[in-house]
Amino acid sequence: MSEEDRRADYVTKCLGEYQTMGYENTKNKTFAELEQMALEAGLRLAVKLLETRLEGDPRGDPEGSYPCPGCGKPFRIQERAQVREIQTVVGKVGYNRPYAVCDRCQKTSVPLDEVLGIPPTGSSVGYLQKTCHASVVGRSFEDASQVLLVQAEISVSPKHVRTLAENEGSRIIQQRGEAVKAFQNGVPTKFSGKPPELIVVTADGGRVQTRHKTKTERWKEDKIGAVYDAVPAPQPNAPRGEYEGAHALTKTYVATMDDWEKMGWSLRLEAECRGYLAAREKLFVSDGARVIRELRAYHFPEATFILDWPHAVEHLTACANAAHGEGSAAARRWFEKHTDLLWDGKVDRIINDLQTLSEQAGPPSEGDSDRSPRRVLHRNAFSYFPNNRDGMKYPEFRAKGWPIGSGVAEGAVKQFALRVKGSEKFWNIDGANEILALCALYHSEDGRWLDYWQQRGRPHSASTPP
Numbered sequence: 001m002s003e004e005d006r007r008a009d010y011v012t013k014c015l016g017e018y019q020t021m022g023y024e025n026t027k028n029k030t031f032a033e034l035e036q037m038a039l040e041a042g043l044r045l046a047v048k049l050l051e052t053r054l055e056g057d058p059r060g061d062p063e064g065s066y067p068c069p070g071c072g073k074p075f076r077i078q079e080r081a082q083v084r085e086i087q088t089v090v091g092k093v094g095y096n097r098p099y100a101v102c103d104r105c106q107k108t109s110v111p112l113d114e115v116l117g118i119p120p121t122g123s124s125v126g127y128l129q130k131t132c133h134a135s136v137v138g139r140s141f142e143d144a145s146q147v148l149l150v151q152a153e154i155s156v157s158p159k160h161v162r163t164l165a166e167n168e169g170s171r172i173i174q175q176r177g178e179a180v181k182a183f184q185n186g187v188p189t190k191f192s193g194k195p196p197e198l199i200v201v202t203a204d205g206g207r208v209q210t211r212h213k214t215k216t217e218r219w220k221e222d223k224i225g226a227v228y229d230a231v232p233a234p235q236p237n238a239p240r241g242e243y244e245g246a247h248a249l250t251k252t253y254v255a256t257m258d259d260w261e262k263m264g265w266s267l268r269l270e271a272e273c274r275g276y277l278a279a280r281e282k283l284f285v286s287d288g289a290r291v292i293r294e295l296r297a298y299h300f301p302e303a304t305f306i307l308d309w310p311h312a313v314e315h316l317t318a319c320a321n322a323a324h325g326e327g328s329a330a331a332r333r334w335f336e337k338h339t340d341l342l343w344d345g346k347v348d349r350i351i352n353d354l355q356t357l358s359e360q361a362g363p364p365s366e367g368d369s370d371r372s373p374r375r376v377l378h379r380n381a382f383s384y385f386p387n388n389r390d391g392m393k394y395p396e397f398r399a400k401g402w403p404i405g406s407g408v409a410e411g412a413v414k415q416f417a418l419r420v421k422g423s424e425k426f427w428n429i430d431g432a433n434e435i436l437a438l439c440a441l442y443h444s445e446d447g448r449w450l451d452y453w454q455q456r457g458r459p460h461s462a463s464t465p466p
Contacts, residue, residue: 043153046090054095060112061098068102068109069461075100075109082110087123089130089152109461117457125457128168130154135165135435136442139418140425162431169434172441172452176254180265189272196229198246198402199279201271201300203292204409206417208257211426220429222420222436224412225254225267227274232281232401240343245403252444253412255436257429260291268299285406287311288388307391308406312342316350319380322373323357345395347385354381415443 026034054060062080067073079099085092097112110120119125130152134144141158148154148161156164183189203225212218230246238244252274254266268276276282284303286292288311296305316338324330338350358377368375385392397404416439420432427435442449 039153043090047088047093050088050090050093051095054093054097054112057112057116059115060096062096064098064111066098066100066109066111068105068107070102070105070107073102073104075102075111078108084113086118087127089124089126089154114461115459117459119456123164125453127154128164128456129453131156131161131164132168132438133442135161136419136438139422141165165438166431166434169437170430172437173433176266176437180262180269183269183272184265189269191273191275191278193275195278195280196275197279198230198232198281198283199271199274199276200228200230200246200248200283200285200403200408201267201276201303202226202285202406202409203263203267203295204286204406204413205289205292206413206421208420208432209422209426210432211428218426220257220432222413222416222432223256223258223260223263224409224416224440225263225270226408226412227252227267227271227276228408229274229279230403234399234401236395236399238398240340243398243404245398246401248403248408250445251408251412252446252448253440255412255416255440257433257436260295264295264299267295271300281400281402283402285403286409287406288315288384288391290387293387304402305388305391306397306402306404307388309394309404311406312388312392313339315380315384316342318376319354319357322376323361342392343394345393347389347392351381351385351389354385358382412443416440 026037029037058064059066062077066075066077068075077098078101081096082099083094083096085094095112097110100109100111101107102109112118113120117125119128122128123131130148131144131154134147135141138144138147141162144161144165145156145158148156203223205221205223207219208222210218210220212220228248228251230249233244233246235243235245252270254263254270256263256266282300282303283306284296284300285306285308286296287308296303316335320331320335320338321327324334338353341347341350354377358374358381361374361377364372364375364378394404416436419439420427420435441452
């Protein structure tokens with residue numbers, strides 16, 4: 001009897017057994033209880049089907065001959081029926097497989113596992129995928145454990161969920177590190193799609209609570225970068241507050257706890273993989289933070305800089321309150337006038353007015369707080385607005401239909417914060433980094449999450465694990 005016939009015969013037998021339950025044996029069951037019975041029976045059947053399939057695979061034949069991929073000579077079979085039990089999406093599956101050794105190449109091999117893409121150790125790829133998905137969409141590992149139990153009939157402790165997710169995140173980080181290293185060494189990136197009309201790069205930072213013993217050092221910055229393509233939507237005469245501009249099409253992300261220098265390399269690589277070099281127009285949209293400004297200048301010198309409009313307006317609000325008193329009529333009048341100037345791109349007039357106000361208030365004193373009026377006015381008059389002048393050509397940007405806000409990056413920071421930020425969440429830096437890597441992979445909109453798992457489950461060899 002062939003393998004397919006054996007499987008069909010087993011399914012028929014199982015169905016026959018379940019048909020014998022009949023009405024009389026289940027008349028006191030509710031439909032919900034019948035559903036649960038059917039589900040449990042289906043899982044048992046699925047386990048048996050997998051075990052039957054593995055048992056009938058000729059590559060698991062203990063008497064078979066298997067060539068070493070290195071030297072081509074037959075492996076020496078060290079164990080003809082090594083027992084393995086693997087956790088799968090339908091339960092634990094046990095099977096026997098030959099364990100082989102090449103005495104010449106000093107390599108070991110498990111032919112059945114390698115040809116089926118079964119990881120050398122641990123759980124099945126499908127089980128890992130479900131666990132990592134729950135770890136990303138849940139607010140905590142405890143949430144992930146409950147999601148797996150309720151939605152997938154998978155019973156796994158929060159601690160083990162965390163171990164599996166962080167291990168997979170570490171693997172993603174290692175792959176990314178290797179790609180960045182190759183990029184730094186001049187290996188060209190591959191982009192074969194249609195050149196985008198507009199490619200936009202943006203970045204922002206959030207906050208993650210770590211296990212640092214000193215409370216003042218406990219909160220660390222996570223860095224989120226986003227790349228998206230867009231189609232320009234010119235609105236040269238749009239009134240303030242009504243401009244929409246280009247909308248993001250496909251967004252992809254990088255996220256890390258590393259410093260901004262390392263983040264810059266990852267973000268540049270991500271941009272090139274998205275068609276940055278081939279794009280007709282290249283933009284970098286961000287707030288005016290010094291670290292991001294330096295990242296942009298080094299890694300994206302070709303891109304046109306656009307200062308995030310809401311951040312610029314926030315700075316005008318702070319200046320109005322510093323000069324005229326928070327909530328005063330004079331502050332509102334000054335704010336409205338200078339916001340109109342900003343909308344019209346008259347940044348030099350704003351800088352001149354701010355420098356006059358700063359000189360009238362006097363230079364900051366050593367004891368002034370960071371929010372003192374003198375410090376706020378001086379910082380904006382001589383640093384923020386002059387340093388970001390080139391990014392405030394808003395009439396030009398509107399005429400070209402470009403985005404003037406970094407909402408994609410800020411939205412990603414908030415989205416990722418749902419997973420990593422919270423008063424009761426304390427992370428090791430490595431753990432936070434690993435979950436951020438999973439989040440970036442999952443939330444990217446180009447299908448890379450599914451691509452990753454398909455690649456993970458492909459055939460492999462002992463020397464090149466999945």
